[in-house]
Amino acid sequence: MIWNEARECMSRDEMHNLQSARLKKAVNRVYHNVEPYRKKMQEAGLEPGDITSIEDITKLPFTTKDDLRDNYPFGLFAVPLSEIVRVHASSGTTGKATVVGYTRKDIDVWAECVARCCAMAGLGRNDIIQVAYGYGLFTGGLGGHYGAEHLGATVVPMSVGNTQKLIDMMIDFGATGLMCTPSYLMHIAEVIEEMGVKDKIKLKATLNGAEPWTENMRTQIEERLGIKAHDIYGLSEIMGPGVANDCEYHAGLHVFEDHFYPEIIDPKTFEPVPDGQTGELVITTLTKEGIPMIRYRTKDLTSITHEKCKCGRTTARISRFTGRSDDMLIIRGVNVFPSQVEAALLTVDGITPNYQIVVDRVNHQDTLAINVEVEERFFSDEIKELESLQKKIEHAVHQGIGLNAKIKLVEPKTIERSMGKAVRVIDKRKLV
Ligand code: DLL
Numbered sequence: 001m002i003w004n005e006a007r008e009c010m011s012r013d014e015m016h017n018l019q020s021a022r023l024k025k026a027v028n029r030v031y032h033n034v035e036p037y038r039k040k041m042q043e044a045g046l047e048p049g050d051i052t053s054i055e056d057i058t059k060l061p062f063t064t065k066d067d068l069r070d071n072y073p074f075g076l077f078a079v080p081l082s083e084i085v086r087v088h089a090s091s092g093t094t095g096k097a098t099v100v101g102y103t104r105k106d107i108d109v110w111a112e113c114v115a116r117c118c119a120m121a122g123l124g125r126n127d128i129i130q131v132a133y134g135y136g137l138f139t140g141g142l143g144g145h146y147g148a149e150h151l152g153a154t155v156v157p158m159s160v161g162n163t164q165k166l167i168d169m170m171i172d173f174g175a176t177g178l179m180c181t182p183s184y185l186m187h188i189a190e191v192i193e194e195m196g197v198k199d200k201i202k203l204k205a206t207l208n209g210a211e212p213w214t215e216n217m218r219t220q221i222e223e224r225l226g227i228k229a230h231d232i233y234g235l236s237e238i239m240g241p242g243v244a245n246d247c248e249y250h251a252g253l254h255v256f257e258d259h260f261y262p263e264i265i266d267p268k269t270f271e272p273v274p275d276g277q278t279g280e281l282v283i284t285t286l287t288k289e290g291i292p293m294i295r296y297r298t299k300d301l302t303s304i305t306h307e308k309c310k311c312g313r314t315t316a317r318i319s320r321f322t323g324r325s326d327d328m329l330i331i332r333g334v335n336v337f338p339s340q341v342e343a344a345l346l347t348v349d350g351i352t353p354n355y356q357i358v359v360d361r362v363n364h365q366d367t368l369a370i371n372v373e374v375e376e377r378f379f380s381d382e383i384k385e386l387e388s389l390q391k392k393i394e395h396a397v398h399q400g401i402g403l404n405a406k407i408k409l410v411e412p413k414t415i416e417r418s419m420g421k422a423v424r425v426i427d428k429r430k431l432v
Contacts, residue, residue, distance in 0.1 A: 009314040019261055020053040022286035027051045030292050033078040036071055037294060057284060062295045068098040068237065076291050077101050084290055089137045090236045100236050101290040109287055110239050113256050114147020117245035121205040121230040125152030129177035132166055132184065134420055135159040139240025140210055144179040147242060160419035163191050171197060176204045182213035183422035186353055189224045207232040209241060211421045212321050212339045216346035217353045231320060237296055238283050244318055249310045252317030259287050262316055264304050267325040278303045280325050281318060299324045331359055332366045336401050338424045344400025348392050350375050354415045360428040369406040376412050
């Protein structure tokens with residue numbers, strides 16, 4: 001049985017003891033096997049014996065993407081390469097890719113975690129799951145694949161690239177589960193409608209992540225396809241998909257705390273923030289062998305609660321991500337998160353969640369333009385309708401982010417679709 005499928009989870013005390021024992025082991029492992037970690041600990045005047053329980057975690061130095069880059073490609077591995085059975089890599093925004101390695105046990109733990117996510121979405125061994133994340137160096141495809149197989153489901157490794165074929169097979173095979181990015185799911189929904197085959201699909205649940213999306217977008221997709229859509233979170237530095245996932249109550253994402261210890265810190269002061277307050281998520285891997293991460297700064301902004309969920313699970317929950325501490329746009333001095341723009345847009349009736357934010361600088365002044373796809377009917381209606389819609393969107397955006405934006409309404413399917421992570425922001429200021 002997949003742990004967590006059962007609603008009886010560990011008590012908080014049991015979890016605490018398990019985390020403490022596992023942290024001690026993890027710290028010993030990195031101190032003795034990974035030189036950069038040993039150096040950092042020594043610089044902080046720390047020895048493994050100083051870490052006696054999970055509370056001591058705050059004594060330990062942080063790890064960042066730069067540490068991975070500086071030790072490219074295998075310098076943070078804690079085992080010899082002969083123990084590593086797989087590597088993945090994510091393209092960095094600057095410079096070299098960050099490379100991660102997995103032992104056989106790491107792959108098993110990963111599969112178990114993704115299987116838990118599928119179980120949370122109500123999927124099981126009788127389901128047929130299409131995996132439409134990219135297969136390759138990106139962790140989405142193979143991570144989803146191994147997890148769904150571990151669950152005992154029948155896995156269809158679609159990868160990305162051919163939406164028509166994906167839908168044909170969804171119908172022919174009677175697929176009941178689908179894993180892909182939320183923006184790709186939106187595109188799939190459009191094509192299903194275009195093909196007029198909605199009544200032929202048996203899809204029940206989807207697991208969507210790898211990019212920020214809003215609660216509004218989730219419910220819109222659910223209604224459109226008549227399915228349950230779940231938010232799956234993860235990052236390659238920690239493992240890949242399956243670090244956390246939301247249950248049927250969608251009241252935050254349950255973190256698999258027996259493997260990943262979450263902390264929320266203030267990204268400026270690095271001090272812990274209380275439950276319920278937004279900050280940066282920091283994760284320590286408690287069981288990872290290949291490339292353990294101690295206090296890894298994810299740059300993802302969220303808040304945490306340790307209260308028991310309505311579903312009965314006792315694991316800590318993180319809220320839907322509001323953005324990253326490093327994707328925040330500063331436009332005319334105002335902090336703007338793309339997810340806020342999306343949330344504002346989706347309050348207006350008649351638009352689809354396909355949009356692109358274009359930030360530029362003209363005469364030393366920031367400009368903000370948002371291209372928004374609106375429903376076909378507006379283009380066949382009178383021009384007055386279009387103008388009034390534009391005004392409504394301008395108002396909603398101003399309400400949501402406190403800025404005036406130039407709204408450009410475009411016809412459906414004008415904005416380039418992505419089969420991976422959607423390109424939501426074009427910041428031309430960076431190119432100058
Ligand atoms: O995106 C792993 C993944 C694959 C997760 C498939 C979920 C599904 P990376 O390419 O390393 O790994 O990117 C990790 O993507 O730090 C977040 O900023 C963002 N991200 C991932 N999941 C979510 C989510 C994969 N559910 C980065 N909501 C992370 C918001 C997400 N952002």
